[in-house]
Amino acid sequence: MEASEGLKHTGIEIGLYTLADIGPDPHTGKTVSAHQRIKEIIQAAKLADEAGLDVFGVGEHHRLDYAVSAPPVVLAAIAQATKRIKLTSTTTVLSTVDPVRLFEDFATLDLLSDGRAEIIAGRGAFVESFPLFGFDTNDYDALFSENMDLFLKLNENERISWNGRFRSSLREAEIAPRPAQSQLPIWIGVGGTPESAVRAGKLGVGMALAILGGDPVRFKPLVDLYYRAGIEAGHDLENLKIGVTGHGYISKTTPQAKDEFYPYYSNYWSYVNRQRGMGFRMSRADFEQMTSPGTALFVGSPQQIVEKILHQYELFGHSRFLAQMDIGGLPFKKVAEGIELLATEVAPIVRKETNK
Template identity: 80%
Template structure:
């Protein structure tokens, strides 16, 4: 596996959360039906363009279109041929691990072995009361569900007992995925505890770096690798991914001019969802898109430089960009996919394969 990564460079892909946001110019909001259609079409374009990965995130709110991730990814599997398909992320604390494994194992069969999962604790809490869990148990739920899911991934018959679900006694876990095991990653927002836990589990770690100086995430990468080694996991199992917001245009100035209204719109409604006020001023946006920051907005060359700078920091194996936020029209998303695939990915792969 290490040789493959050495030869081909890091993986490049996209992810979406399926947000239903009004267009800041027209004030109109597309419906969930159209949003899902556009997500499937975006994945098809990404596959045809040669990108490595496409992810779909989970929310249980009326202002998001994607709550049933395996269903959406299964639909994408039917219109794509080679691109890997992942959740981004699965809220592992509030789902039964057995049902979840069955869903993703089935997705793996449907997609000819392309299914993956990024597990997280979620940025919103609506799934806890919805599925009968206590938010106070979030940390314990996540750890227990991850431990069980990893066991289900390894064995087709499982005996297990825990705190939050009924015990299993020589239970048959079916179907089995086409891959020997489903690739599992843990999404990490910024805490050393989460990074350490991901390393201890011996799964991949996907760091959500949405802005600021990316160097502040270097301790997470170090703690993750140290914890993984201490737990006895082979170095090749300890993979790091970087995820972040992005927008690409012909020049950096054009990218900033085009993207700012949508980016400010995005943070305005996300802050309202969280019971907060305010958005992003143009002055703040200029600072947030500076060359030394983690916000991937700019010309193809600017994006390449930002990815490579982070690769020097983290030595990561995967980069995922979210390029469809804030009510951005689908045509702009399609243009971003083309630029990422044709003008960013070849250079990044060449440089990171050295």
């Protein structure tokens, strides 16, 4: 089936997310502290809220070169500095967290924020949380499956009895507090595996696609698998939601955006690949190809960004787009300028064009 068949056309949500990476500014060589990075993330969320964006997400890592290991704590701080923007994890490493604690933390966040909390759950691009919390990477998928099953039950029931393989059993356990919303919205983050798309569809939860580059059309089969699995499992189409996340940088013109962002984006992939034991370094020619009009890297003028979002919307019929703009040691002043452009020159056009 076509993705667009299942979507209510009310205009898609536009927002931001951060993974809180801590990298040196390639121009100055200076690296901000974790303290400053978290302060800037809270300020970015406040700016996004005031500018009228819809969602702000915070990711989870357990490394010294990332500032956030506890998204619900940071999101709770953001909740007190904002009024209406939705607050989500991007992503929660579900395989290595106790689902009961996760539910309680985000239910508390939901109460603090007057019903704005969400979770995007994933298996994680890094595996340092496994030994850190006493889990075996051989159980990578089994842990995720069991924890998702338990979390969905916790979301539905004030009291629960449950047996599993990886944590102690529950006997008429009271799960408190309950969120302000009737249930916490939960999405599964999908990086490209068909199995993850099918799982999200079967469970009837949202699917957040991480599309960091290349031709976005290659993700269309995952969207079709998601919808097919959801329908076969008996879920209503209106409850099957798709989000797209990607890297972005906006400036007045596309050439200016490319010139400004290339040093930071090259820097970002240099240290991310080094973290993963790879030595690839991005040339300017690589970057030019990655930012060409038909790709999923959102770098350019507001009009270029609008065109790329709408092209993906034609492919996927998604209901949410989140941009990651604060990477590679980019100074906060540039992040703030990007937030303003996204909110004032991109979001209004995209909402109008998708509200048909």
